[in-house]
Amino acid sequence: MISRRKLLGSLAATAAAAGSGLALTGGRAEGAQRAATLPLTVVNRTGQFANASIWLYIVGNEGGRQVRVTPDGQLAPIALSDNGPDGWTDYAIPLAGSGDTKLTLPRMSGRIYVALGSRLKFKAVADGAGKPALQYPAGWVSGDPNYQVLHDCAEFTFNADGMFCNTTMVDMFSVPLAIHLTGAKDQTTGTLKDGARDKVFSDLAGTDAFESLVLGDRLRVIAPGHGLGAGLFPEDYFASYIDQVWDTYGSKDLKVTTNAGTFTGRVSGGRLSFTGPASVSFAKPSTKDVLFCDGALAAPNDGTTGPVAAILGAGFNRTTLHSSANQPVTDPAAFYTERITHHYAKAMHAATTDGKAYGFAFDDVADFASYIQDTAPTAMTLTLTPF
Template sequence: MLRSLRSRLAAAAGAAALVGALLTLGPPAQAAVPDTIPLKITNNSGRGEPLYVYNLGTLLTTGQQGWADANGAFHAWPAGGNPPTPAPDASIPGPAAGQSTTIRIPKFSGRIYFSYGQKLVFRLTTGGLVQPAVQNPSDPNRTILFNWSEYTLNNSGLWLNSTQVDMFSAPYAVGVQRSDGSVSSTGRLKPGGYHGFFNALRGQPGGWANLIQTRSDGTVLRALSPLYGVETGVLPRSVMDDYVNRVWQKYATTTLTVTPFADQPGTKYYGRVSGGVLNFTNSAGAVVTSFQKPDADSVFGCHRLLDAPNDAVRGPISRTLCAGFNRSTLLVNPNQPDTTTAHFYQDVVTNHYARKIHAQMADGKAYAFAFDDVGQQESLVHDGAPRQAYLTLDPLN
């Protein structure tokens, strides 16, 4: 699943998806969006290996899953199998170091993958494409340096983001040229931010350094998200227990007020813990949804006990809670979401992976967990009538 898109899944209905990925539908486009737009890929990595690019997703006009070639032409995946069968080679030769290549991207909801030195291995099951899963020691992509961006291009425009929800790896920035010719970009690390992140993670006690994966020659490949750290056992399952317990204790005697929609300040829900359950009531006093005490898996993944269905009540409340737990703002502010960045990640128990990623971003914006767009902290560019998109691969320094 494309975890970093869950919040927009909860906020918008009707967009097509790749393995559950959705991007928010925006206002009507200012002008007709063409069937394809150019994506300029610039390789500023300084690396000499061959670069491979992939554009994989769901074609929004038909709902078919497949890939697009360099010209933006769509190719549907063939039927898969059980066990999974090899997928067709969907790779596009990327630019050499210091060079740029422009491809065209169609009206997709999907991912732009890029890999250094080796092509990625994709397989097909009877249910569709199998994405790389490097938390699995036997995944054939585990020793490859790669990353991806996520986007939706539809009749309402382009949404393009960088993401670290599943892992932090080869750095890149995304951008869009707007209809007026101006360019907006995000996702760039500070100078030295790549090594700065890994050094900071190594220095964080409590198992956080175990998220880092290296190749046998010592090359650092990535840091897994804390969700995968918990799932694979390299990060203790109890890592968030102390904070969650303190939240449950506080709101047994205090009301937690959630105002989930910035444009609807009158819509509020009121949470109190009773009998070990956090119950939310509406303004009439009726219980609208309830939450069991979440574990670290639920907090870091924004799922399971913090599931966020695509509805108007539980989903928006859950998004807010998830952001509050990951940023550790629930104890400092009984009114959520707390969008004061000075309050984020201040507790000793917090999502240190997300904290350290945001600290290394040039503009402070990132998708370090699934609902990092609560309070507009996400690394996203959007335009209703885009002229061109950009993907810039940055140095690993």
């Protein structure tokens, strides 16, 4: 499971792993009735693919069931009978013949997938409870039926509280996407600098330990956590940095400030233990725990352990944890300065015009994620930006 939580602000959000749907929840805003649908415009600015070669898929959850959006903007439940004779569903929404594509987005929580050049293959299956569910694309798995398809996605929740959405590179990066959200405010995120897609691929291809994450002829680059499972990334990559952090705070205090207050921690008996608003403790994490912000760094939505774990996860990935005894660090100039660091996330942030990206699960710590929200949304635009 990959979790996204706005732990330093008013929003809490979670996103489930591909194959089991996705859920994002926003804090309730007071007052006005919210619209039941939202205009969605999809803009093709790729410069390489015509509208006729691009397909959309809007899939996710609504009211405890897995659903998809039809081309006319209706919610339809996932059904096993949706699989055709070839074994795959046909949930594709084609773009307009020319110009921008105007759609209607109903209330739900999910992902907007874009596929370029070929359609994606989604399969309806029965989940552990026997309910219809959807197998999502996994571009980091060589045996996945969508491995050779150029595709990517944005994530969102649209509900009575408003629209909460982000571009994401937590799993992989392939198609540059930007989100423009209008309503109480006018906001855009995800826009890449000119030539930034090529630079991401070039930079990572030239970085030790990260070069194997670049797949195909610049088809995509996968996140290092998924590289672990594929044997493409060193399982002990962060080991020396983790040791350095543990050594540092064996002899001095680490202070972590959250909305609940400030926690004071020190390593003793092999664990990093904190006192403060509550007593929380963490075992020494592995590289996998750092990359997924899970395992020893798992962050329950409890208001105490969760916020501390998220800030620790961000500090490990940004490699600021050893050098600053006061966390979180909020100056991006201090991020990713070590030789052993999360070079994938570093490249993603360097690529965007606003410096924001979702390069790892808790990139929202101190508000560095490519995430925007509006409690009174009037329209959303998803743009496939130039390659």
